Amino acid sequence: MTPDLMEEGARRAQALLAAKPQGKTESGGRAAGFSRPVVHGEVDVAHGRILYLEDVSVSFDGFKAINNLSLDIAPGELRCIIGPNGAGKTTMMDIITGKTRPDAGTVFFGSTIDLLRYKEAEIAGMGIGRKFQKPTVFEQLTVFENLELALKTDKGVKASMFFRLDSGESDRLAEILQTIHLADAVDRLAGTLSHGQKQWLEIGMLLMQDPKLLLLDEPVAGMTDEETARTAELFLTLKGQHSLMVVEHDMSFIKTISEKVTVLHEGSVLAEGTLEQVQNDERVIEVYLGR
Numbered sequence: 001m002t003p004d005l006m007e008e009g010a011r012r013a014q015a016l017l018a019a020k021p022q023g024k025t026e027s028g029g030r031a032a033g034f035s036r037p038v039v040h041g042e043v044d045v046a047h048g049r050i051l052y053l054e055d056v057s058v059s060f061d062g063f064k065a066i067n068n069l070s071l072d073i074a075p076g077e078l079r080c081i082i083g084p085n086g087a088g089k090t091t092m093m094d095i096i097t098g099k100t101r102p103d104a105g106t107v108f109f110g111s112t113i114d115l116l117r118y119k120e121a122e123i124a125g126m127g128i129g130r131k132f133q134k135p136t137v138f139e140q141l142t143v144f145e146n147l148e149l150a151l152k153t154d155k156g157v158k159a160s161m162f163f164r165l166d167s168g169e170s171d172r173l174a175e176i177l178q179t180i181h182l183a184d185a186v187d188r189l190a191g192t193l194s195h196g197q198k199q200w201l202e203i204g205m206l207l208m209q210d211p212k213l214l215l216l217d218e219p220v221a222g223m224t225d226e227e228t229a230r231t232a233e234l235f236l237t238l239k240g241q242h243s244l245m246v247v248e249h250d251m252s253f254i255k256t257i258s259e260k261v262t263v264l265h266e267g268s269v270l271a272e273g274t275l276e277q278v279q280n281d282e283r284v285i286e287v288y289l290g291r
């Protein structure tokens, strides 16, 4: 989530809390920003690509963090991105989401939307959802309220306080609760959830906005084995309905979910293929897997 969206979401959560008498809660000092204008338009995927990067480069103080990077993702694909520390994985996501502007190259959403012409919040509104490594949920709100908050469009704080879900939205919320394995925890304060459950809740908040493309940064870091297995299940459910780009270091998790894996190294694609293919690639073994 972008910083401005985080602030906006936090403002709304505060307004909701002020309207709802309750005991003291800990927020953990974090705030997510899921209430933002959802400007869903059609994304033209007729050419078989929902995301397309070509010859993208960016330098920080003369250091090329992304170096002529070209990559594309098919609609409904679940793509895993791996690579050593500093390979440029986060920077690539920053470029896709408009947080970082590249010095050169092309970044398209579908075949007609030039993402480099849009700001971070606009890109989020087009249906590109991003999940950072640490969970950012509103800890002092319930699971239900977090999901509800994620649906509220940019109606201003007052309007959002009186926001009511229509029946279609209620159905969607119930469906997402099942998908993220939190149907039994709907009334629990998010702050009382386990780390894995918070991660799922945040994914649920993104899903409430029906993103076309989800970027997920190390989603299973810090999870128990059981939570990791459930997250794999979750991603396999989401694949097809959404396109997913998952950055992970956990190879057994990748093995469970992956079809195509892209290996980044020094800001470029080093190898691409099935996990087995990239694991047997000498260059990959040298720079990453064999270390």
Ligand SMILES: Nc1ncnc2c1ncn2[C@@H]1O[C@H](COP(=O)(O)OP(=O)(O)OP(=O)(O)O)[C@@H](O)[C@H]1O
Residues within 6 Å of the ligand: 060, 061, 065, 083, 084, 085, 086, 087, 088, 089, 090, 091, 092
């Ligand atoms: N804003 C910045 N200013 C200077 N250097 C940066 C900046 N952002 C990234 N870098 C550098 O660019 C390189 C790529 O960083 P990036 O965080 O994208 O790698 P990564 O593949 O996500 O690594 P990790 O697996 O450790 O998260 C690193 O050498 C990093 O230090």
